[in-house]
Amino acid sequence: MAKRESTFFNMVMALLVITFIASASLGFIYELTKEPIEAARAAKKNNAIRSVVPVFDNNPSEEEYRIEVSGGELVFYPAKKDGELVGTAVETFTNRGFSGEIILMVGLLPDGTIHGIEVLEHKETPGLGDKMESDKSDFSVQFEGQNPEDFRLRLRQDGGDIDGITATTISSRAYCEAVELAWKVYIDKDADVSYELPAKEEAIDRVLPGFANNPVMEEFQVVYEGKVYNLYPGRRGRNFTGTAVESWSESGYIGNIRLMVGFNQEGIITGVEVLEHNESANYGDLIENARSDFYKQFVGRDPSGEVLKIREDGGVIDGISGATVTARAYCEAVQTAYEVYTRGERN
Amino acid sequence: MDQAKNFTKGLIRENPVFILMLGLCPALGTTTSAFNGMGMGLATMFVVIMSNIVVSLIKNFVPSKVRIPCYIVVIASFVTIVDLVMAAFMSPLHEQLGLFIPLIVVNCFVLGRAEAFASKNTLWSSIIDGTGMGLGFTLALTLLGASREILGSNAIFGFQFLQADGMLVFVLAPGAFIALGYLIALANKLNK
Amino acid sequence: MEYIAIVLSAILVNNIVLAQFLGLCPFFGVSNRISTAAGMGGAVMFVMTIAAIVTYMISHYILIPFDLIYLRTVTYILVISSLVQMVEIILKKVSPPLYQALGIFLPLMTTNCAILGVAILVIQNEYTLMSGVVFAIAHAIGFTLALVILAGIREQLELVNVPKGMRGNPVILVAAGLLALAFMGFAGIV
Structure with a gap:
């Protein structure tokens, strides 16, 4: 077949037809993948919640509440079993990581004891700072079962009870800060939300x-x-x-x-x-x-x-x-x- | 053209990364492990093959003055498809590769294949060319990823073969440049 | 203060070439002379800033309101390539000296992933327009810096007796690796 001439009409038509087909097919693919993408996002969050709080039977994402703090907000996901609060997953953050923001999911029992911690997002150095991820080192294990009431959320060199990750002081310190923020806001808020009108x-x-x-x-x-x-x-x-x-x-x-x-x-x-x-x-x-x-x-x-x-x-x-x-x-x-x-x- | 030669040229003789030095950004940016490198390579391969097919099909309908914008739209569409599908079904890998998925669109080697080969050849040889080149790219990225993972974290495809800290520098940015430098030297040697 | 953090981070800590691996083709392609490297850097700064502004507008006034974010890659790359053409034509008419200096580099911009990468990062980081512009300019400065330093190294390398197998690209890559290692020393200052 002969090649089309580069007349104005031909050029406009070619571009129009191609962009039209492209955007139509992309719209179609977008509709197809919209739900799986949402599901993947929700699954990631739910997995994190599930691994930091005890077994629950409600949908914590539906009962989430947010509290503004300086620099952002914390999201609280109450986990309940048979209607009783068994723990709260707190999405907390710090901007003082080695390479910026670190987002954690901290699981707290109703009395404020730390049950588990997962890293949701970070940009720390691979091989060093990323050891704070729970599957890469035991760093997060030291927090489990501790109540910050009598456990100092600071690195040993800062006078606390946490062994930092070798050569990763800044990331470890930021991690502790994010956990502490979650706990403090939770304890403070807790007095407020658990108050019920008297019988x-x-x-x-x-x-x-x-x-x-x-x-x-x-x-x-x-x-x-x-x-x-x-x-x-x-x-x-x-x-x-x-x-x-x-x-x-x-x-x-x-x-x-x-x-x-x-x-x-x-x-x-x-x-x-x-x-x-x-x-x-x-x-x-x-x-x-x-x-x-x-x-x-x-x-x-x-x-x-x-x-x-x-x-x-x-x-x-x-x-x-x-x-x-x-x-x-x-x-x-x-x-x-x-x-x-x-x-x-x-x- | 001999189809077998057409297929194998991308693997070593005209390997996009090692010989042509094209598509270096994803080659260095995503190869912190063999698995990530392979994922990026396969995603790019899909885009190359599909855009080669479409470009070779439409080559006669597109006036030559607007052919580049048309090819770019075709490539960008396939990139978006890969982006959406990976976000939906391979979300951890998608997160790891991040920015480099949309950036496949500016990977010089993808547009290069469309412009230099698919727009001048038949559908069949365009498919062969795209597959060969895509495989060559995947091979290069997997190799680079594997060598960085072996040296940097004593592991291969996530399997830890030595319980010790590796040479961290190879996981970090400088190691990417250095590892690629030595791999290119090796490829030059093999090519002789 | 926010701007200072953005600038320091973009130029030294997260250098677009040496830490984020964007714009590597021109980084290796046009770094054989310091003068061409500087010219390329100027062209990148010009296009990157304009592209960041235009894609910001498109994102915030068209794509986001109409829920068309999935068309981002397609629209951005089209906009950037037509923008490059337009800049080329305008520059030719308005400022021939500038065109002489930057002209030959402009066609290379379309496939420079640094331009598209920065445009996407500005949206991903949810910057305001002003921070986005600062971000783009700072990244362009970082790009130019890396490019000029590598060009300087390459000019010296020509006089050095490199082992046969490492001649050409391999030794340049290793040099770039050592440069990246040096830049890692800036990590943590922001």
Whole structure:
């Protein structure tokens, strides 16, 4: 066949046809390989998680959460068996490797003990720094089963408990730093996430002063403005020490806020606990006793003489900035508890 | 042309790496072990054969003034296919080879075969040429990878034959240059 | 500070030729004279910087928004080769002296894997445009440095009586290896 002439039309046509066929076939191949590529990526991560935490039966990637730290963020993968937390895989990093970033997956048991470590990514020198990979040397084994609480994550020459890799001080040091970062953030965060709202008994225990009976057994109902409330009397011998009132407000920012409020015989507030709420994280949830001291403003107050409202509404309570509606509803629920306690009619 | 000669010329006499000094970047960059070298060689071989086939098929439809861009698109497409397929099914190797997979497209020897051979010859001899050249390239990379792995980590294809630290320099960048230098000297000797 | 780290790392620690093995064809091909080596270095810097900017734009305004990243290799190489042609034509018209200095090297750019390699690395490292430009220029300087040093060594080598079997390419490769060994001394400074 004769060679095509290099006319303008022929050149444009040839280029157009070829690029069209090329991009169409690439699009096709891309669609074909898209899922396997995703699967390969997920498998790599899951394998790393699996090898650093004890046996689990959930999908940790689905329950991942992230915490920002300076220079990046850590990703936490909680591993659970039968719904119980058995360990957390933490994707951590350091930029202080010999050739830049090192990314590790550190497995921590719920108490902070290191269970296993895998290297996800690094650019360290082959033959030297890459010995930190778990299949190339036993370096990572020294960390296993150690709790950084009483195990110093530093190289021996830096006054720690880790034997560095020969001729690879910088990589070893960076590795320890990344592990320590994971542990520190985990321990700090742990206090936060493992906090759960108290059950009814526990809340009563916290808001009522020195009682010896079982208030839940002596629960009674009170009707106030057409609604039924539960009250729990605390007694020591034959003396009443106080009463816990379960009350709620329907004007929270997101739904109901349910409180347990304790009063002594004089009607002075002895304690407040949040039983239930749906308020926003980091704003409204500051009403929880574990997250801020907001509740302490109510303890020791006498609602008959003091206005239990936030200052903007002419009261004596400092609101929570960014969560006015929530704070207002909380005050309302405390006030309701007082009314119930003093004016309610026994059912 | 004699097809047997056409096939074997790439192995020694016109070996792309040892004699023509083409495609040196992947030859040095990926040969930290025999396995990686072989993987890179096979990936390149696939691209050479496939682009040789397509170029020899389309050579009469492409006006000569735009032939280079057309060949580049063909090669780049096959490179992308290799890239995607390896990422999907050979992800550890793909990670090791990294940047050098997309860079097959600028491997002078791939475009060189398309331009110098496939655009002037029949389909059949283009296939033979691509296979021979690809094999020669794979052979060179595997050899280089093997010698670096043997000297650098006392292992071959991942099998550790001596439990001791090797001469680390051969795994590192300088060793790549030096090992290739001596292999080329050897190939020159054999070629005489 | 970030820019200083990028520059030092690109020129000394991760030298594009001696540590990353990119651009080896021109490294061995045009390093027989210092003057040609410098000319090649200039041409690489010119094209590499422009290519990094253009491919950055294409990546961020076309490929990523339309989820076409898999067409990266095809588009980049096409863009780079047409860019080289365009630079050649423009240079010829606008600045004949510059064209005289760099002109003969420009056709070699298309198959210089350093250009495409740096363009891809800028995207992979998720640099901003400014850092990307600094990264490209620094890599070009590193390339020129390696090229000029090797050219200097080769000019000296011509006067040396090399063993017969090692003459030509083998001894140049070994010299490059020793150069790479010297550059390893910079490791860890960033």
